[in-house]
Amino acid sequence: MSQGPGPTEVPARALVKGAVVLGAAAIVSKLLGTMQKIPLQNVAGDNVFGIYNAVYPLYITILVLATAGFPVAVSRFVAEERALGRPDGARGILKMALKLAVGTGLVCFVLLYFGAGTIASWIGNRQTEEALRSVSFALFFVPALATIRGYFQGIGQMAPTGVSQVAEQLVRVAVMVTLLIMLVRADASDSLIAAGATFGSAAGALAGLGVVLLYWRSHRLRERGLRPVVRPDTTNGPRVGYGRFIAYALPICLGAIVLPVLTLVDTFTIPRLLARSGYDEVGAMAQFGLYNHGLPLVQLVSMVVSSMSVALVPAISEAKASGTLAAVRGSAEASLRLTWLIGLAASAGLAVTAMPLNVMFYKEAEGYGVMMILAFTVVFSVIQIVSGAMLQGLGAERATVLHLLAAALVKVVLNVWLMPIWGIAGAAVSAVAAYAVAAALNVYRLRRLGFIRMPWRDYTWKPAVCTLVLSLAALAVVGAAEPLLTQAAPELSYRWRMTVIALLAVAAGALAFALTLFKTGAISAEELGAVPKLGNKLVSLLRKARLLRHRN
Structure with missing residues (x-):
């Protein structure tokens, strides 16, 4: 006899709705997290911007080590316990995970707070010491926050994760901006201003934890109001012990740490290499700040473009399982x-x-040459993300990790080689090369597995023509718009003129690229329609505009 659905099973429609909520919240929180760097540089300058960007990757790496595997492991084992009608076992999983997560967080806090001076000397810049101590307080709250989020995901409730992510980022940005303004007006040192900016992470984590605890209280009240359904062969405690839980969570932590390590390479190489080239600590951090001008834009574009990878992983995994x-x-x-x-x-x-x-974003043109170079990390990073998602769907996650480690090694070697010659431009070139290596290795692996074919003519001359047309259109706007704006609106400041020019150039380039893309047949209606989730809607829209054609 088949059993009816348990009390904690989630309807398919609710799962889809939860996934949409979680995806939207992730985009909003990432957008806030990426763009908050721009007011930081505008208010505090490149030296503070450099200190922040030296400290934050290290914090993220430690955070990943402390928490990355917990939400996934908790959600999996909680879902198993609830499916067996064992709510007490699910709560036992949460208690066990909280002990591990909070303990790990406290250990990491002690190491980061009391080791800040030593770590600052490894970075090669003493100005980072106060910011390291400031950001360490987030480790009091984030492990518990991540673990409770995992519990709610395990019972099919995505709203607590989504709402807490947005609340965390909003409070983080609000506290960061408030402290920035207060400390700048008080004429505080750059190191103290950077510490104020990084303290926003602790405030945001506390706010996020407060949100999930409110959801937890509501959840427990609802549970107490329901009569629990427990199968006769169950016991109250969780079936999963510490050993199995850690064995499941640890590989996830190690896999998740690889991408932050690629960013962390710059923290421990660029300031030191700049110091060897004759910069003092303030000058080195100002140069590091200039290097980071382009990264928020690169990360934002990469996040948007690679969003299609979300649909690829489950589709490929399901297809592999079903043959x-x-x-x-x-x-x-x-x-x-x-x-x-x-x-x-x-x-x-x-x-x-x-x-x-x-x-437009940073008030001055200084550093735009480095931004030009870093722009080319976009194409390789999005290829790396999407191809990595395909490998994950095929069960080849280890390959992605190894490829990113190879990219990190390339970044180290090229930083050491090129920075003494070209300064931060050398670091930008090494970033492009590192992401290109990771993307190329992923694609090579997919071809070896026989999963994709890549006819080179489809990836070369037609895309090159489209890109050339885009570049010429944007360049034409950049070259022609400034004298016209100067004459038509002389009251506009330099920054406002550049803002108008940037927006017009981006719009002109995007329009030129789209028209050339479809008119040359670089992508066909059939190919566009095959893209998961998005394709058919775009095909319908573009056919109405008579821009798409079938491939011959």
Whole structure:
């Protein structure tokens, strides 16, 4: 006899709704987290911006080590316990995970707070010491926050995670900006201002924890009001012990730490290499700040372009499990081609408009040459993300980790080699090379597995023509708009003129690229329609505009 649904089973419609809520919240929180760096530089300057960007990757790496595996492990084992009708066992999983997470967080806090001076000496800049201590307080709250989020995901409730993510980022940005303004007005030192900025992470984590605890209280009240359904062969305690839980969570931590390590390479190499080139601590951090001008824009574009990878992982995993892998190859190849095309466009557009964008966001043109170089990390980073998602769906996660480690090694070697010659421009070149290596290795692995084909003609001359047209259109706007604006609106400040020029150039380049893309047949209706979730809607829209054609 088949059993009816348990009390904690979640309808499919609710799962879809929860996934949409979680995805939207993740985008909003990432957007806030990325763009909050711009007011930081505007208010405090490049030296503080450099200190912040030296400290934050280290904090993220430690945070990943302390918490990355806990939400996934908690959600999995909680879901198992609840499916067996064991709510007490699910709560036991949460208690066990909280002990581990909070204990790990406290250990990491002690190491970071009391080791701040030593770590600052490893970075090669004493100005980072106060910011390291400031950000360490977030480790009191984030492990518990991540663990409770995992519990709610395990019972199919995504709203607590989504709402707490947005609340965390909003409070983090609000506290950071408030402290920035107060400390700048008080004429505080750059190291203290940077510490105020990093303290926003602790305040945001506390706010996020407060939100999930409110959800937890509501959840417990509801549970107490319901009569629990427990199967006769169950016991109250969790079936999973500390050993099995850690064995499941640890590989996830190690896998998640690889990408932050790629960013962390710059923290421990760029300031030291700049010091060897003759910069003092303030000058080195100002240069590091200039280097980081382009990264928020690169990260934002990468986040938007690679969003299609979310749909790829479950589709490929399901197809592999059901033996229908060939059916999703077309979608995977179309997604990879579209990612390549949009990544090329984004890289070229950012490079061509680097100067006006730099002025628009950072008040001055200094450092725009480095931004031009860093723009080309976009195309390789989005390819790496989407191809990595495909490998994950195929069960080859280890390959992605090894490829990112190889990229980190390339970054170290090229930083050491190129920075004494070109300064921060050398670091930018090494970043492009590192992401190119990771992307190339992922694609090579997918080809070896026989999952994708990559006819080189589809990835070369037509995309090159489209990118050239985009670049010429944007350059034409950049070259022609400034004298016209100066004459038509002389009252506009330099920054406002550059803002108008940047927006017009981006719009002109995007329009030129889209028209050329579809008119040359660089992508067809069939290929675009094969992209998961997004394709058919775009096809319908573009056919109404008579821009799409079938491939011959």
